[in-house]
Amino acid sequence: MSTRYGLLLSSALLMLSPLAAAQSADTADTKADASADAGPDGWMQGFPPPENRTIRFTDDDYFAPPKLGWTVCHFRELMPTAGVDNGTAGARELPQALDDGIGDVTFQPTGSDDRMTFDEAFDVNHSDGVLVMHHGEVVYERYAGCLDENTLHGVMSVTKSITGLVGETLVAEGTLDDQALVRDVIPELADSAFGDARVREVMDMTTALDYSEDYSDPDADVWTYAKAGSPLPPPDDYDGPRSYFEFLQTVEKDDQYAHGEAFGYRTVNADALGWLIARSAGQSVADWLAERVWSRLGTEREAFYTVDSIGTPFAGGGFNATLRDVGRLGQLVLDRGELDGEQVLPAEAIDSIRQGGDPDVFAKAGYDGLKGWSYHSMWWVSHDDHGAFAARGVHGQTIWIDPEADMVIVRLASHPKAANAASDATSLPAYRAVGDYLMAR
Amino acid sequence: MSTRYGLLLSSALLMLSPLAAAQSADTADTKADASADAGPDGWMQGFPPPENRTIRFTDDDYFAPPKLGWTVCHFRELMPTAGVDNGTAGARELPQALDDGIGDVTFQPTGSDDRMTFDEAFDVNHSDGVLVMHHGEVVYERYAGCLDENTLHGVMSVTKSITGLVGETLVAEGTLDDQALVRDVIPELADSAFGDARVREVMDMTTALDYSEDYSDPDADVWTYAKAGSPLPPPDDYDGPRSYFEFLQTVEKDDQYAHGEAFGYRTVNADALGWLIARSAGQSVADWLAERVWSRLGTEREAFYTVDSIGTPFAGGGFNATLRDVGRLGQLVLDRGELDGEQVLPAEAIDSIRQGGDPDVFAKAGYDGLKGWSYHSMWWVSHDDHGAFAARGVHGQTIWIDPEADMVIVRLASHPKAANAASDATSLPAYRAVGDYLMAR
Numbered sequence: 001m002s003t004r005y006g007l008l009l010s011s012a013l014l015m016l017s018p019l020a021a022a023q024s025a026d027t028a029d030t031k032a033d034a035s036a037d038a039g040p041d042g043w044m045q046g047f048p049p050p051e052n053r054t055i056r057f058t059d060d061d062y063f064a065p066p067k068l069g070w071t072v073c074h075f076r077e078l079m080p081t082a083g084v085d086n087g088t089a090g091a092r093e094l095p096q097a098l099d100d101g102i103g104d105v106t107f108q109p110t111g112s113d114d115r116m117t118f119d120e121a122f123d124v125n126h127s128d129g130v131l132v133m134h135h136g137e138v139v140y141e142r143y144a145g146c147l148d149e150n151t152l153h154g155v156m157s158v159t160k161s162i163t164g165l166v167g168e169t170l171v172a173e174g175t176l177d178d179q180a181l182v183r184d185v186i187p188e189l190a191d192s193a194f195g196d197a198r199v200r201e202v203m204d205m206t207t208a209l210d211y212s213e214d215y216s217d218p219d220a221d222v223w224t225y226a227k228a229g230s231p232l233p234p235p236d237d238y239d240g241p242r243s244y245f246e247f248l249q250t251v252e253k254d255d256q257y258a259h260g261e262a263f264g265y266r267t268v269n270a271d272a273l274g275w276l277i278a279r280s281a282g283q284s285v286a287d288w289l290a291e292r293v294w295s296r297l298g299t300e301r302e303a304f305y306t307v308d309s310i311g312t313p314f315a316g317g318g319f320n321a322t323l324r325d326v327g328r329l330g331q332l333v334l335d336r337g338e339l340d341g342e343q344v345l346p347a348e349a350i351d352s353i354r355q356g357g358d359p360d361v362f363a364k365a366g367y368d369g370l371k372g373w374s375y376h377s378m379w380w381v382s383h384d385d386h387g388a389f390a391a392r393g394v395h396g397q398t399i400w401i402d403p404e405a406d407m408v409i410v411r412l413a414s415h416p417k418a419a420n421a422a423s424d425a426t427s428l429p430a431y432r433a434v435g436d437y438l439m440a441r
Numbered sequence: 442m443s444t445r446y447g448l449l450l451s452s453a454l455l456m457l458s459p460l461a462a463a464q465s466a467d468t469a470d471t472k473a474d475a476s477a478d479a480g481p482d483g484w485m486q487g488f489p490p491p492e493n494r495t496i497r498f499t500d501d502d503y504f505a506p507p508k509l510g511w512t513v514c515h516f517r518e519l520m521p522t523a524g525v526d527n528g529t530a531g532a533r534e535l536p537q538a539l540d541d542g543i544g545d546v547t548f549q550p551t552g553s554d555d556r557m558t559f560d561e562a563f564d565v566n567h568s569d570g571v572l573v574m575h576h577g578e579v580v581y582e583r584y585a586g587c588l589d590e591n592t593l594h595g596v597m598s599v600t601k602s603i604t605g606l607v608g609e610t611l612v613a614e615g616t617l618d619d620q621a622l623v624r625d626v627i628p629e630l631a632d633s634a635f636g637d638a639r640v641r642e643v644m645d646m647t648t649a650l651d652y653s654e655d656y657s658d659p660d661a662d663v664w665t666y667a668k669a670g671s672p673l674p675p676p677d678d679y680d681g682p683r684s685y686f687e688f689l690q691t692v693e694k695d696d697q698y699a700h701g702e703a704f705g706y707r708t709v710n711a712d713a714l715g716w717l718i719a720r721s722a723g724q725s726v727a728d729w730l731a732e733r734v735w736s737r738l739g740t741e742r743e744a745f746y747t748v749d750s751i752g753t754p755f756a757g758g759g760f761n762a763t764l765r766d767v768g769r770l771g772q773l774v775l776d777r778g779e780l781d782g783e784q785v786l787p788a789e790a791i792d793s794i795r796q797g798g799d800p801d802v803f804a805k806a807g808y809d810g811l812k813g814w815s816y817h818s819m820w821w822v823s824h825d826d827h828g829a830f831a832a833r834g835v836h837g838q839t840i841w842i843d844p845e846a847d848m849v850i851v852r853l854a855s856h857p858k859a860a861n862a863a864s865d866a867t868s869l870p871a872y873r874a875v876g877d878y879l880m881a882r
Binding site for chain 2: 074091243
């Protein structure tokens with residue numbers, strides 16, 4: 001494999017498994033505080049942009065800081081995508097009731113003695129946009145970096161939660177049996193580790209897979225997965241899987257746990273669920289989402305998924321939409337699937353998500369910052385006294401739903417560190433503080 | 442260069458200059474009549490599609506029959522693109538007044554003794570969709586192949602006419618001087634053949650360029666152009682231009698004619714105009730079109746352009762939209778830029794296009810089937826007694842505007858032959874016959 005190909009490959013890897021950015025992001029730590037100097041404004045400006053401010057898909061660092069700050073808003077200009085049609089009815093206006101007090105709400109970051117304001121946290125977390133909705137009204141909306149109200153942003157692994165929401169809907173509607181064995185829905189997966197897992201175990205990521213997402217290990221399976229999903233031409237000597245579907249068939253079983261015993265955050269589960277959805281519903285998750293949700297939600301813009309070389313939407317991390325449109329989706333979930341008196345999604349589907357999974361099963365994955373949580377239907381469930389639950393993606397992407405406060409917070413971001421552990425300390429207490437503030441008004 | 446790379450390269454070439462498909466299409470002649478058997482229905486169906494019915498961007502024949510019939514509706518799933526936002530207001534409904542008689546209108550194909558109906562011509566021309574509008578109402582609308590009312594289709598070199606329309610608008614509004622020398626607008630082009638050409642000569646493709654679009658010649662400049670515009674990684678040993686902008690700077694002058702003396706159909710002029718537009722207007726042709734036209738036209742869907750590796754919209758052939766939305770654009774041109782009492786585009790811009798260029802200058806290019814025509818502002822002007830003019834793209838894409846009949850015809854197609862000469866005989870007389878029919882009702 002040539003050096004050039006090595007670069008390209010690593011580029012493709014970063015794209016296909018957004019989590020992979022952890023590696024490059026960690027090495028770029030020192031640039032975190034300098035991002036203002038090399039922010040998105042300096043990149044890809046002009047016709048043509050200066051060569052040293054140009055970003056290509058074939059750059060090995062296109063998804064690492066400082067380029068990351070531009071890339072998160074421009075995935076479709078770099079790679080193939082599948083559209084998520086928003087219909088012809090036009091946008092449903094979001095009611096506005098901006099509250100200037102929200103930016104000044106203070107909270108105590110985890111492990112810190114100092115207090116911080118919600119506005120300060122916006123910057124500290126490298127936010128590109130934050131939307132807060134309360135009782136269905138926009139009470140806070142702020143943009144920075146590459147984002148404005150009209151620009152789509154990658155939501156990274158928040159995509160998984162959308163996939164889970166679709167899966168739960170199919171279960172609620174009887175299209176997909178969550179107690180079925182995967183091999184009975186997708187015979188091609190019979191010989192893989194997924195074969196004798198239940199659909200529910202895929203949805204909850206409790207499948208026992210011999211599959212590593214350790215980005216510091218060059219032999220980790222995630223790299224093979226990324227190669228399989230790359231839309232770029234493979235090297236001459238490559239004879240491995242050429243699509244998500246092909247890769248999933250190669251995943252082998254781990255023997256530390258049996259299916260259902262332990263949570264393990266592995267992106268392949270989301271794409272396996274994407275396949276289960278496509279096979280059950282007879283359409284891709286992108287087409288399903290367009291027909292059933294995106295065109296009925298009063299969204300402002302068509303959304304999209306990045307795709308592999310055969311056009312499969314990346315159900316594990318490829319969704320892109322505007323801040324407000326993600327807010328509309330979050331509000332639909334908060335409202336148990338109802339919009340303007342119409343049941344867009346079944347309430348049971350969302351109730352199942354909110355109820356969460358088994359915290360003991362979750363605990364085996366060792367997330368120190370998320371004690372007592374669970375992961376269920378590809379959503380992160382806090383089990384706190386507000387019943388808060390979340391969709392989370394690398395570099396700070398979040399949909400935070402607080403049913404007790406009747407609040408949705410969406411954050412789109414380009415934090416130089418991939419893992420959300422980097423921003424949780426200045427995020428999770430902030431969300432709670434804003435919820436408490438809104439409840440006390 | 443490896444064999445594999447040779448294949449990829451030829452694939453990229455086919456994408457970047459749609460005209461290039463002439464080569465593969467001509468060799469595939471014998472398949473023309475068999476396309477029904479291997480039509481789009483057989484391709485890319487299922488999760489996953491069968492391997493022998495899978496289409497990848499890296500296939501050397503993805504833009505040749507029979508794959509062509511699927512690809513024309515799925516460019517964005519194969520390659521990077523730039524969106525053309527359609528705003529948030531929703532679609533403006535097209536008035537419907539379907540006339541069943543139109544399909545039965547007969548005409549005499551050029552050079553034939555037999556008559557043919559308009560419906561028969563739909564099939565003969567491998568049409569994916571045909572829309573006829575009369576007095577602003579839809580009187581005929583038919584879909585086939587990969588197309589339906591909700592699907593976007595590549596319009597190929599019809600894109601050039603959109604670029605020309607934007608250029609004429611900037612001229613009418615004083616943003617771009619069509620008598621300026623190109624080098625005075627884009628200093629980077631000073632040393633190229635474009636440098637001492639006037640903007641008008643670029644718009645009319647009368648620049649004197651030593652540039653060949655002869656697809657049968659492997660050394661033709663069009664292949665170098667396609668390489669420059671490819672979003673795919675270049676070969677290890679490639680050190681040529683990496684964008685449309687870079688390539689345009691390398692074009693040299695021809696000495697057979699001086700600028701302005703002879704029409705020569707060369708795609709590079711359209712991308713040079715795209716650059717002139719971007720530099721003058723301060724935004725890409727895609728963003729300009731979104732802001733000024735697509736979001737104000739009541740379009741049903743966001744459109745897009747394919748882009749090069751630095752995100753430059755392919756102003757020479759990369760536009761994709763639905764049949765009805767292309768119809769809306771055609772109607773706007775027919776109506777001299779006015780929609781519902783609002784002047785969306787200046788009437789002078791469209792009047793300039795309709796007036797056409799010098800047929801003697803056009804004649805030097807030797808289009809036997811288009812005697813007496815001219816090419817002006819990237820539109821084909823017939824100079825017939827109806828004042829008809831057209832946007833035309835390979836494989837049968839057409840916007841036909843007949844001001845006398847107050848009629849617009851849009852055809853999106855996947856004719857196995859690239860050159861429109863292959864379908865003109867069963868198209869041009871058909872358009873006239875439908876115009877006459879509508880006038881006589």
